[in-house]
Amino acid sequence: MKVKTVTQKWQAKIFKLGFKMTVRVHNVEISNPRKILFPGSVIRKIDIIKYYEFIAQYILPHLQGRPITMHRFPEGINESNFWQKSAPNYFPDYIERVEVDEDEGTKLYALINNPESLIYIANTASIPLHTWQSRTPKLTLPDQIIWDLDPSDDDFDKVRLGAKLMKAILEELGLHPFLKTTGSKGLHLQVSIKPQYDYDVIKQFSKNVAEFASKEIPQLFTTEIRKNKRGNRIFVDFLRNQYGHTAVSLYSVRPIEGAPVAAPIYWEEIDTLNAQSFNIKNIKQRISAEGDIWKDFYKKPQSITRAIKKLETLYKPILVLKKAS
Incomplete structure (x- = not known):
C-alpha cells in the first residue's frame, strides 16, 4: 500500500487548522508523521518510514529471523535516546517474537520478518536496526x-x-x-x-x-x-x-544528520567512496542504477x-x- 500524502502546502494548512491527518503505510498508522527527527537536515519521521518502505525488499533478507535491538530516538537524534531489546506486549501480532536465553533470564525479542513489522518498528523512531549474526531456528549458530x-x-x-x-x-x-x-x-x-x-x-x-x-x-x-x-x-x-x-x-539508517545508510559497495569503488557516501535519498538512485549488489x-x-x-x-x-x- 502506498503512503497517503498531501502536498506540503496543504499539509501545513491542515496542521494549522488543528485537523489530524492520518497517514498509513502498509496499513500501519503512522504517529506524528511530520515530527522532525533530523533537525539539521529537516528530515521527518515520514521520510524515514518512506525510505524503509522503499528499501523493504532489499533489507528484509538481512533482517528476517534475526533478533533485533531497537535504538529509539522519539524526540529526534539530538535528544534523549534509549536501547530496547524486549518486544513490548503492545506490539501487534504480525511482529513475530523469539524467546532468547540470557544471563538475566529469558527475553522476547522482536523479529522483522515482513514489511509491516519493518514499518511499525520504524514508527517507534527506532532509526538504526541492529541484528544478531544468527537467525531462527538456529540462534546459537551464526550464519x-x-x-x-x-x-x-x-x-x-x-x-x-x-x-x-x-x-x-x-x-x-x-x-x-x-x-x-x-x-x-x-x-x-x-x-x-x-x-x-x-x-x-x-x-x-x-x-x-x-x-x-x-x-x-x-x-x-x-x-x-x-x-x-x-x-x-x-x-x-x-x-x-x-x-x-x-x-x-x-541498508539501515544511522542517527546522523543527513540520514546516511549502511550501504553495499563494490570493492572496485573503495577508493572513491567513504563511510557516509549514501543516504536515504541517493541510495534510491544507486539501487535503480546498480540493483542490489x-x-x-x-x-x-x-x-x-x-x-x-x-x-x-x-x-x-x-x-x-x-x-x-
Whole structure:
C-alpha cells in the first residue's frame, strides 16, 4: 500500500487548522508523521518510514529471523535516546517474537520478518536496526561474520587501506568478504558462512583473524579495547560476533544528520567512496542504477573449517572445533 500524502502546502494548512491527518503505510498508522527527527537536515519521521518502505525488499533478507535491538530516538537524534531489546506486549501480532536465553533470564525479542513489522518498528523512531549474526531456528549458530574497521581518526584513506589488507588476509584463508559502508565512520567486511559452529568458535576465530592482522601490521591495526590505547590505529572490532551482540544491518539508517545508510559497495569503488557516501535519498538512485549488489550474499555460504585450520598454521592460538551435531 502506498503512503497517503498531501502536498506540503496543504499539509501545513491542515496542521494549522488543528485537523489530524492520518497517514498509513502498509496499513500501519503512522504517529506524528511530520515530527522532525533530523533537525539539521529537516528530515521527518515520514521520510524515514518512506525510505524503509522503499528499501523493504532489499533489507528484509538481512533482517528476517534475526533478533533485533531497537535504538529509539522519539524526540529526534539530538535528544534523549534509549536501547530496547524486549518486544513490548503492545506490539501487534504480525511482529513475530523469539524467546532468547540470557544471563538475566529469558527475553522476547522482536523479529522483522515482513514489511509491516519493518514499518511499525520504524514508527517507534527506532532509526538504526541492529541484528544478531544468527537467525531462527538456529540462534546459537551464526550464519555470518563481521569485522568492523573502526578508525581512531578522520583519515579514511587509512580505512580504505585497512579494508584492502583485511580482504587479502581473508582471501588467503579461502574466504570471500563482501564490503559495506557503515553509514558512520568505518567499513564492514562481512562473510556469509554455513551455520556449523556456535558463537564461542565464531568469536574466537574472528578474534584470531583480527589479532593476526594486528600482529602482522601493528602500525595500522589494533584489537585494543580501550580507546586511549589505540593511538591512531584502526580497531578491528570482532566483538559483534558473540552471542547476544549485534551489528548495524545493511541498508539501515544511522542517527546522523543527513540520514546516511549502511550501504553495499563494490570493492572496485573503495577508493572513491567513504563511510557516509549514501543516504536515504541517493541510495534510491544507486539501487535503480546498480540493483542490489548483495543479492547473492546468502546464496553461497562458506565453510570456515579450512580457514580455521589454515589460520592455525599462521597464528599460534589454537581453536578447538566444536561442530554442531
